[in-house]
Amino acid sequence: MPLLEVTNVTKKFSGLVAVNQVSMTVESGQIVGVIGPNGAGKTTLFNCIAGALPPTSGSIMFNGREVAGKKPYEICKLGITRTFQAVKPFGSKTVLYNTMVGAFAQTKHLHEAEHNALEVLKFLHLDHKKDIVSKSLTLPERKKLELARALATKPKLLLLDEVMAGLRPSEVTDMLPIIRKINEAGVTIVIVEHIMQAIMNLSEKIYVVNFGKKIAEGVPHDVVANEEVIKAYLGDEYVATQH
Amino acid sequence: MHKLLNQKPVVLVMTALLLLGLFLLPILVTSPTLMQIFILVILYAYFTSTWNFVGGFAGVLPLGHSAFVGIGAYTSTVLLQTYGLSPWFGMLAGGLLAALVGVIIGLPTLKLRGAYFALATIAVGEGIRVLVENVKEIGPFKINGPSGISIGLSENSFTALQFDTKAPYYYIILIMLILVLLLTYFMMNSKIGYYLAAGGEEPEAAEALGIKVSRYKVIAMAISCFLTALGGTFYAQLILYFYPKSILGLDMSYEIAFIALIGGRGTILGPILGALLLRPVSELTRIYIGDMLPGLHLVIFGLILIIVMRYYPKGLVEPVTHILNKYVIRRFSKTDDLKTNSAADKAD
Numbered sequence A: 001m002p003l004l005e006v007t008n009v010t011k012k013f014s015g016l017v018a019v020n021q022v023s024m025t026v027e028s029g030q031i032v033g034v035i036g037p038n039g040a041g042k043t044t045l046f047n048c049i050a051g052a053l054p055p056t057s058g059s060i061m062f063n064g065r066e067v068a069g070k071k072p073y074e075i076c077k078l079g080i081t082r083t084f085q086a087v088k089p090f091g092s093k094t095v096l097y098n099t100m101v102g103a104f105a106q107t108k109h110l111h112e113a114e115h116n117a118l119e120v121l122k123f124l125h126l127d128h129k130k131d132i133v134s135k136s137l138t139l140p141e142r143k144k145l146e147l148a149r150a151l152a153t154k155p156k157l158l159l160l161d162e163v164m165a166g167l168r169p170s171e172v173t174d175m176l177p178i179i180r181k182i183n184e185a186g187v188t189i190v191i192v193e194h195i196m197q198a199i200m201n202l203s204e205k206i207y208v209v210n211f212g213k214k215i216a217e218g219v220p221h222d223v224v225a226n227e228e229v230i231k232a233y234l235g236d237e238y239v240a241t242q243h
Numbered sequence B: 001m002h003k004l005l006n007q008k009p010v011v012l013v014m015t016a017l018l019l020l021g022l023f024l025l026p027i028l029v030t031s032p033t034l035m036q037i038f039i040l041v042i043l044y045a046y047f048t049s050t051w052n053f054v055g056g057f058a059g060v061l062p063l064g065h066s067a068f069v070g071i072g073a074y075t076s077t078v079l080l081q082t083y084g085l086s087p088w089f090g091m092l093a094g095g096l097l098a099a100l101v102g103v104i105i106g107l108p109t110l111k112l113r114g115a116y117f118a119l120a121t122i123a124v125g126e127g128i129r130v131l132v133e134n135v136k137e138i139g140p141f142k143i144n145g146p147s148g149i150s151i152g153l154s155e156n157s158f159t160a161l162q163f164d165t166k167a168p169y170y171y172i173i174l175i176m177l178i179l180v181l182l183l184t185y186f187m188m189n190s191k192i193g194y195y196l197a198a199g200g201e202e203p204e205a206a207e208a209l210g211i212k213v214s215r216y217k218v219i220a221m222a223i224s225c226f227l228t229a230l231g232g233t234f235y236a237q238l239i240l241y242f243y244p245k246s247i248l249g250l251d252m253s254y255e256i257a258f259i260a261l262i263g264g265r266g267t268i269l270g271p272i273l274g275a276l277l278l279r280p281v282s283e284l285t286r287i288y289i290g291d292m293l294p295g296l297h298l299v300i301f302g303l304i305l306i307i308v309m310r311y312y313p314k315g316l317v318e319p320v321t322h323i324l325n326k327y328v329i330r331r332f333s334k335t336d337d338l339k340t341n342s343a344a345d346k347a348d
Helices: A042-050 A072-078 A095-103 A110-123 A139-152 A169-184 A197-200 A222-227 A227-234 A239-242 B009-028 B032-055 B066-083 B087-109 B112-133 B165-190 B191-201 B202-207 B213-239 B242-248 B250-263 B271-287 B296-311 B317-347
Strands: A003-013 A018-026 A029-033 A059-064 A079-081 A157-161 A188-192 A205-210 A213-218
Touching: A003 A042, A003 A197, A018 A205, A029 A042, A029 A169, A029 A197, A042 A072, A042 A079, A042 A188, A042 B242, A072 A079, A072 B202, A079 A139, A095 A110, A095 A139, A095 B191, A110 A139, A139 A157, A139 A169, A169 A188, A169 A197, A169 B112, A188 A197, A188 B066, A188 B087, A197 A222, A205 A222, A205 A227, A205 B112, A213 A222, A213 A227, A222 A227, A227 B191, B009 B165, B009 B317, B032 B165, B032 B213, B032 B250, B032 B271, B066 B112, B066 B165, B066 B191, B066 B213, B066 B242, B087 B213, B112 B242, B112 B250, B165 B191, B165 B213, B191 B202, B202 B213, B213 B242, B250 B271, B250 B296, B271 B317
Parallel strands: A018 A213, A029 A188, A029 A205, A079 A157, A157 A188
Antiparallel strands: A003 A018, A003 A059, A205 A213
16 A cells, blocks of 8 residues: 555636646655646645645545645654655744654653654754754755655655755755655655756655646656656757757 | 751841731731731732732733722622621632633733733723723612722621731731742742743743643733732722722732832742832822822833833842842852751751
8 A cells, every 4th residue: 555645636716727637646755746847736736745835636645544624734644754855843933842743743741852853863864953043044944944854753754845946056966865764764755846957866755747747757866857747847849959 | 948057047037027027017017007008018019019910920921900800809898898708708709710711811812922912901800990980770779880999897807807906917918918929939939930921021932832821811811810819808908999980900910010010020029129119109198298299109100110221121120139149149049058068968
């Protein structure tokens, strides 16, 4: 049984079809990438899985349970946690405080939450910043904090919404092993990303969406050679020059 | 508990001295007028601290909290006058009723953000005042519409919550304030506190981390309204005569919010600093120029608020803790640290 099975999910915003009959399967332990041009519907698809938006139709099975239409906090309790493309730290609070908010999903005791949060921060090499107020962090640090908070909830499935957007190439190179390390610790990951280098490097399987529709799926190597994908990214005229 | 006492010794000593001073105050101050001002300072610090549960930690700005002061005052008073029940019992009943009303109001309104919630609470608060002004009696309970209720004098006793002197009132409200501050401290250091702060600051991120934000806000609202109403009963027994405008009006709601904003929202010390600064202003303007310019104190509050927000957007608690840290705590801690270390060694 796959960990996550999305079947024919559609999301309409009064006439506009943002996600159109998209299906995808994620096996436990995988890193799966979702790519597509701007406005392709990647984040909307994410929002449907994470519960921020209810899908108009279709089914989302997680661990054998239907989660379509559930609220974000219910979905988090079931084991799916997401990060946000535009990072949303609790700005006036410290890094540790932020991470403890995540850790409280697993415990109601302050000390246990603090202990677990510190472990996550150490895992991400962010523990030396634990007393820094989160709004004074740099962007890569905020992205890491976003990860730390999500990890502290101990998810089975982590949805990463463009965690590398806005980072410099060297910072992207730093981030890749962290994501791989999280995966090796047993967390299944679905990642939406624009940065091809990152997603090709990480994913076992890639789904490509354009205009709300899935146009390709497969291993990274095959996907980049796919005509539809090249059209979507570079325009029709580039297809010919490839051959 | 150990975390509460696990402060720097100089902080503990300062707190102990402050408490000692506060408990000895009625012995040193004999003027009833002055005592009344002290009582009101503490009462407003109490109201603001209870307001803080929603206004400070849940990230919204309630501007109708006098409704809950009024519910506390009216409930205990009508129970006393109709059935002769002790105000202490009425206090509890008023608290429960206020919590219920708070939850009913909070369920739809706490989903609103920013100014919309503030406007909704003003509307509800004013609605309750107008309602009370236009109703002479509810069932067996006489509330006398706009002319209000005066509580008959009774014997000087704890059960009747009426005293000849000011000192007992002072001690009661002081203890109530200390208990609320302790509750605030424990809430800030618990899951509820973390969840409230998270939901107040970034509701979307909080929900993604498994927090049902609206539920925690409603819990905060219930706690806040319950505690505010307890203070309302105390206030009624202190002044013995009140009418809708005096106890349900926007003046009081605004004053509570002003105290919180100027002192520092979402902090333990903020309501106390704010009340210490603003309460005397409103008492003194009322005593000396209240006839000529009623409501002048609100103008002065506004000015103070503008100045404080300009320089210390987090409230006066920011510079005050800074000064305390820099000039008192650090200076005395150097020598104290050595002492505590050796003391800790012995304790081990």
